[in-house]
Amino acid sequence: MAGKTSEDVTALLLNWQSGDDEEAPAKLMPLVYDELRRVARAYLQRERDDHTLQATALVHEAYLQLVDDKKVTWKDRAHFYGIAARLMRQILMQHARAHQAAKRGGPAQLKLSLDEASDLATDCAVELVDLDDALEGLTKIYPRKSKVVELKFFGGMEAKQISEVLQVSEKTVLRDWNFARLWLSRELRRDAA
Amino acid sequence: MRPEQPERFAELVEHAFELERAERAAFLAQACGNDVELRAEVEALLGEQERAAKLMNVPAAEFGARLLQGDDDAGELRPGEMLGDYRIVSLLGEGGMGEVYLADDTHFGRQVAIKLIKQGFGTKEFVRHFRQEERILAALNHPNIARLYGGAVTKNGLPYFVMEYVEGIPLETYAAQQSLSIRERLALFRKVCAAVSYAHQNLVIHRDLKPANIRVTAEGEPKLLDFGIARLLDPETAQTDNQTMLAVRAMTPNYASPEQLRGERMTTASDVYSLGVVFYELLAGKKPGVRKDGEADLKKLDADLDNILFKSLRLEPERRYSSVGQFSEDIRRYLEGLPVLARKDTLGYRVSKFVRRHKAGVAAVAVVMLALLGGLITTTRQMRIARRERDRAQIAQSKTEQARRQTELAKKQADRLNHFLEDLLSSADPAKMGKDVKVVQVLDAAGKSIDDDLAKEPEVLAQVHETLSRAYERLKVIPPAEQHARKALGIFRQLHGEEDLATAKAEFLLGSVLANVFQLKEAELLLRHALAVERRQAPPDTFALAETLRVLGGILSRDVRPDEAAPFLAESLALMRTSRGEHSLEYVQVLYTQAHAKHMETEVAAMQNRKADLEGAIAGYRRVIELFDQLAPSSTQAILARVELCICLGREQKWAEEEQELERLDQQRRKTLGDNNAFAVTSLNLHSVLDFIRGDYPKVLEEVRQPLDFSVANLPANHRNVVQLRGLYGLALTRTGRAAEGEPFLRAAYTEGSKTERFPFQFTFGNVETALGECLFAQGRYAECESLLLTGYDDLKTRLGEKVPMTMAAARRLRELYTAWNKPTEANRFAAQENPHANSSR
Structure with a gap:
């Protein structure tokens, strides 16, 4: 899949790596953003069609679409995964917050359309917003653990990939993940109370 | 509540978490010691285990699926967002290409639909491309077509179109x-x-x-x-x-x-x-x-x-309705209970298929044709009777209404039969039918006896002659086209005199036909007279006038008088714009003729040794070809325009480009015309020149034979094409070691060429002289060839210049001659001319 975008992304990653282009991450953002949304949609479509489908590594799929794997090092790849997971989080949270805001009384047009939307979506939005807030709290104390959550939950990545990105052992990744879940669970319950 | 030593806290939790529940108490007791608070914290966190297991156990994308799915703001643009003058109201829908939004046009106070394209498109290319197309699309103004108001690119680089919002x-x-x-x-x-x-x-x-x-x-x-x-x-x-x-x-x-x-x-x-x-x-x-x-x-x-x-x-485009209008027309026929054109196959299709199958049985087809013509004649007769009825009825008022109805009925029938006849004849139109040149046989058979059959109906006879002439002309089979046109003209002159509009139309037809075979003087006279008659019409028939002007301009242009053609064509273009609009085939045809005139200007310039604007001519042709390809890709004009383009590219010595265009030309031509016609000949001719330049002489010999025979049979012997083809053939023979065989061809080219007034561009009489010289040289007749090569060289030098490949090649011939002849001084002189830029010592 070596389209124009793929060349762009690969080139940006390489320039970034070699220090030629300091703005590479900023330039990378919109490209990845679009592709991620596309992958997310396709994913949802598949999910709707086939409920038995296993969760795929979302970011990995986007990566395959966007990057010419032969030209980049593992380090570039790590950068990419980091950005992609961060973006996935941003996209989802943007939606979740907009949804919640609208539910509380946004513009009439939006509100109208949302009345028809299912309550499930609203529940989902609330949960995500709370989770995101809690994750911010976790970042302040345990930045790496928070990053693990971002890569795994938002980026859909496996422990092995995460260990490559963060340069820690797989075991550490698993421990971070377990801890973060316990911690976030308690935070969420505390908020709810 | 924050642990004071977060790292230690986390370690304890993680460690304990990995232990069996039973072992945890002992571990914590030992690890926390007296720090009760720490231990309580750790235990509180471990207590979340059940709930935590359910937390984030699916990827966020899946978890948030419903959110993305059912959301109104799932699109690229948010409600309330401004896009230029447009305020996004809501997402109307999504498709493969992108999203459609409802938006308020804050400038004009109307609602519009905005289509956002999300497929990868380079911004710059898109904008450039869009600007080209926008003018055409925005001009579409029809009550049943949603208007395109404009388009641009979002700040994220996604193109969008603004269209009429249709509820x-x-x-x-x-x-x-x-x-x-x-x-x-x-x-x-x-x-x-x-x-x-x-x-x-x-x-x-x-x-x-x-x-x-x-x-x-x-x-x-x-x-x-x-x-x-x-x-x-x-x-x-x-x-x-x-x-x-x-x-x-x-x-x-x-x-x-x-x-x-x-x-x-x-x-x-x-x-x-x-x-x-x-x-x-x-x-x-x-x-x-x-x-x-x-x-x-x-x-x-x-x-x-x-x-x-x-x-x-x-499945085959050419067997579908030739236009949407025809499709719709057939539905109308159905609605009105009239026979539809779409039989299992159309009659025309069946006729041509029949002819293809039974070459000998064409007579049967002629019977069908005559039956049709008979029908036409009958109804025309009925119409005339009805008209006479009406005239009488004007005296006897009571009958008026009935007569009017009768007239209308007769007219309808005549129209219908005319239509039917045209449909049959148009199966002879290569643009529709493809390769079947044998349709000519149908026309031949049809034309044979009409003079006798219609002797008492001269008006109808003239019309049938015109119809047949047009059909032949479309097939580019000119001699019978000319005959029928002449007959039509003769009849109309006799019936109505010189100054009648019908006569003028017949003059127009004959002139157009003659222009095909370069009988330009007569064609010009006919068109000028027709133009004078048409100009006297009040009110003027703008379209007819525009056509006459165009054809006259084309004739002058073909006669290499582009300056005279220009004002006629300019007038034609203006008239055509008003009568047919800028996006009509007829308008494009005027543009094409103008491109041709521009092309001829370059010929004039070349003859006068002025700098020729060939680039301009090439650009003109390219534009016209693009328009033709959109509107009538398999029309003869489209093919002709490509032929001209190839010629221009050849003149510019852009061989690669020419070859490319030639290939397209061949595809187009084969698909529509087959191999046995003037275009095929022209195309082969162009190919042979290319192959000659490449030095593939055996191939040239193969290719040039057919165009040569065709041209000798159809054109005057001193026509430049005949001269050029004979020269090419003779020279190719010479260069394949058959100089003696080639000599008669080159002699004929030389004799006739000396009577040829104009040679286009790089092909001059000097070429012929040099070629004959080369042929004689190859046979060792040095003395004979010297004068030919010298005058040929002079001619080329004067007409084309010194540094032109052909002139340099002629110098090379002279150098070779003098070297072989053992005249080193002369040989050296031409060695210098052979390559003016190089060291003259060689």
């Missing part, structure tokens, strides 16, 4: 909801056809016709959406990447014509096909799926409707 429901849904009868459905469909037809006349092909793009408003008016959008996104017209190309092609496969799916160039016939699918669905309420299934599904439909449908769905 309507899809065609089929509407038909179902309103429980429309078949007749009502047909009437509705004809409105759709009228809109598509209008667009075609304006050079716009929809390319993505489907029910979703056809909405019906509350008033019951159909509106076509997205006209020309597909073309804006067409990879062939815009430089984009492969991804887009695939995306565009894969857009709506159910409605795409076979040629569209194959990725071939789309024409109006592709829209006919898509409309056919829509037509089917409208009548049958479902998609045809595979074509062969359709037949069974439609059993319950009327046989005529069935035929109409299948004529629109033919």
